[in-house]
Amino acid sequence: MPLKESEAIILRTYPFRESDLVVTLFTRTEGKVRGVARAAKKSRRRFGGALEPLTYVKARYEDRERQDLARLEACEVLDSPLSSEVSYARAIALGHVAELLDELLPDREASDAVFRLALAVLGELRGPGLWIPLTYFELWMTRLMGYLPDLSECVRCGRVLNGSRAYFHALADGIMCPEHKRLASSEISPESRKLASEMLRAPLSKIRSPGSAAAAADLRKFLLETLEHHIEKRLVTRGMLEKISQSW
Numbered sequence: 001m002p003l004k005e006s007e008a009i010i011l012r013t014y015p016f017r018e019s020d021l022v023v024t025l026f027t028r029t030e031g032k033v034r035g036v037a038r039a040a041k042k043s044r045r046r047f048g049g050a051l052e053p054l055t056y057v058k059a060r061y062e063d064r065e066r067q068d069l070a071r072l073e074a075c076e077v078l079d080s081p082l083s084s085e086v087s088y089a090r091a092i093a094l095g096h097v098a099e100l101l102d103e104l105l106p107d108r109e110a111s112d113a114v115f116r117l118a119l120a121v122l123g124e125l126r127g128p129g130l131w132i133p134l135t136y137f138e139l140w141m142t143r144l145m146g147y148l149p150d151l152s153e154c155v156r157c158g159r160v161l162n163g164s165r166a167y168f169h170a171l172a173d174g175i176m177c178p179e180h181k182r183l184a185s186s187e188i189s190p191e192s193r194k195l196a197s198e199m200l201r202a203p204l205s206k207i208r209s210p211g212s213a214a215a216a217a218d219l220r221k222f223l224l225e226t227l228e229h230h231i232e233k234r235l236v237t238r239g240m241l242e243k244i245s246q247s248w
């Protein structure tokens with residue numbers, strides 16, 4: 001079969017046999033693809049540092065008949081997070097982006113909107129901020145996957161909540177007014193809901209907000225609980241982000 005070529009973002013790699021790697025790529029043309037990179041641990045010419053997570057590459061691969069895994073022939077680096085210094089906190093943030101893409105995207109289903117979102121967020125994560133790009137990414141992934149509820153009204157009674165106190169619960173699909181909140185609910189502030197509305201209207205480069213971990217922490221908690229509810233598992237990087245937020 002002829003080789004396929006596509007822009008792609010490397011999500012994960014796993015050891016396979018003695019010198020091979022299984023690579024999960026998010027390709028622009030076919031969505032999430034898994035392939036085997038033969039002798040990837042030895043071949044500097046074909047792969048070099050191109051298989052590091054979140055590297056933006058031009059990938060060439062071949063689908064093999066009656067095989068679940070494609071054969072990854074080569075990757076050309078277009079951009080890499082390792083081209084500049086990566087702190088521990090930013091490494092966790094990059095891992096979070098990779099985990100969300102891997103967990104939320106179905107195999108072989110292209111999404112140019114998600115691909116463009118990922119590239120924009122990876123670019124912003126090179127700047128001084130961390131939490132706003134992550135919040136933007138979580139919000140838009142929740143929306144693009146079809147999981148984001150209306151943040152302006154109570155899911156139980158339909159009451160408009162603009163400017164009013166609102167609550168969410170890990171097992172509820174939406175936010176609730178004070179009268180209908182569930183036991184052990186968490187509050188999401190009007191400021192965070194206003195920020196979410198702004199993020200849904202404007203590109204990430206236009207969002208200006210305090211860069212501390214406290215900014216929109218309640219919104220991130222709501223988004224991650226919504227995502228975990230739908231994928232029915234806890235995200236590994238969520239706990240890591242919570243730890244670094246305490247010292248940010």
